[in-house]
Amino acid sequence: MLPTELFKYVKQIHIRTRRLVNDVFAGGYHSAFKGRGMEFAEVREYTPGDDIRSIDWNVTARTGQPYVKQFVEERELTVMLLVDLSASGQFGTVAKLKTEIATELCAVLAMSAITNNDKVGLILFTDRIERFIPPQKGKHHVLRVIREVLGFRPQHLGTDIGGALEYLHRISRRRSVCFLVSDFLASDYETPLRIAHRRHDIIPVTLTDQREDHLPRLGLVMLQDLETGAHVLVDTSSRAVRQQYQQRREAAVSQRQRLFRTLGLDTIDIRTDEPFIDPLMRFFRQRERRR
Template identity: 50%
Template sequence: MEATDLLKKVRQIEIKTRGLSANIFAGEYHSAFKGRGMTFSEVREYQYGDDIRNIDWNVTARFNHPYIKVFEEERELTVLLMIDVSGSREFGTSFKYKKNIITEMAAVLAFSAIQNNDKIGVIFFSDRIEKFIPPKKGRKHILHIIREFITFTPEHRETNISEALKYLTNAIKKRCTAFIISDFIDDDFEDALKIANQKHDVVALKVYDKRETEIPSIGMIKLKDAETGQYHWADTSNRAVREAYSKWWRETDETTRRLFSKCGVDNVSVRTDDDYVKALISLFKKRI
């Protein structure tokens, strides 16, 4: 991609996603994602209804009158965007590929984080960690991240979500909010997800295409696995073939949903031809 085309693309994404962050998500994001804890603010006289557990006994003894400690929520967060860059993200049958939706959603979250004075970092992963951008603040940092979303080319095409989650657990020492954005076409990552969510606040954003849910009847077609490169022939005019595929999708999707629920991970699914704005707002409101 030429430099002028890249700058234009970055600017287009910035204008759209920054506007969404400022006008739609600002309040919901701030309310939905809490700070790391509470910090001491001041001591004041006890008032009726105050929590007696916050009484400062030293000050109370000194003035012979009850005083309580006042705490404020520590708002600053560290946010990690875990971006699936495996081959399957290049699929799409509507106006956008999965990777386009992933890029826009990630940019919206990045701008929302910056507006909330949070640090933002990125982990690109396939079946291994492709690239790590350490968390920082500022518009310049955000634009660097968006450029990476657009231009980054992974070395590998398969998926290993477990490997990405293990990296998150081991590499990020302080508690953070981690958005893992993927189609979750993978298995055997339950243990890694459970451990990661115990240390961090993990949120799953599943992106999929409508054509992944069912196959139309269009005769004999040649299919390519985007991650392995293998080709398969399928007779889509055969009703049994179509029904078997639809059944596989439903069962796989339901298994993933149950896994998120079991691990206590907030999640939302976004189809490439649907409005991801509504999906994100719905997710934020569930957390408030």
């Protein structure tokens, strides 16, 4: 994509997602995530019905009138977007590729965070760390995040989710809200996920295409692994082959979901054939109810 085309596309996504955030997501995001605690704001005169535990006895003693302390939630959070840019993201059989949906989703999350005065950082990874952008605030920073997710061309094709989580653990000492955006077509990330989860609020965002669930009956088909480049000839007219594929797929999904449940992670499941608005709003509402 040429720089001028990329700039126009970034602006389009920014305008579109800004409307979504203003109309739909801003309140849900704010309600879904707690700040770091409560901080003192001011004192005011006591009124009937106030909690007597909030009385400021020092001010009350000086003035001779009862005063109460008021607190506000310390809102500032750090949101980290960990985005899988491996070659399997260049797949989509409906309207958009996984990477395109990931871009728009990250734009919405980044805009929601900035609207709530939170910081946003970005880690782009394949089978190694491709790009790291430290957390910052501001509109221009959000535009940079969108531009990087949309226009960055990774140097490698594979996937190493565990490596990305280990990198996050090294560079982010403070607790962060971390959206891990991937199709999770990988293995060997359970231990790094457990370690990262102890410090951070990890939220797996799973991207799935409908063709990954079932193997269509198309006769002999030459399939290619986008990450390794390997080719294999598959007889999709064979019922046994289709059943074996589906069983392996279901087993992998079940194992992943079991891991997330064991760790108590909230997940967002997004499909390429459905808008991501509904699953994201369900996630926000679920978080809000728990608060």
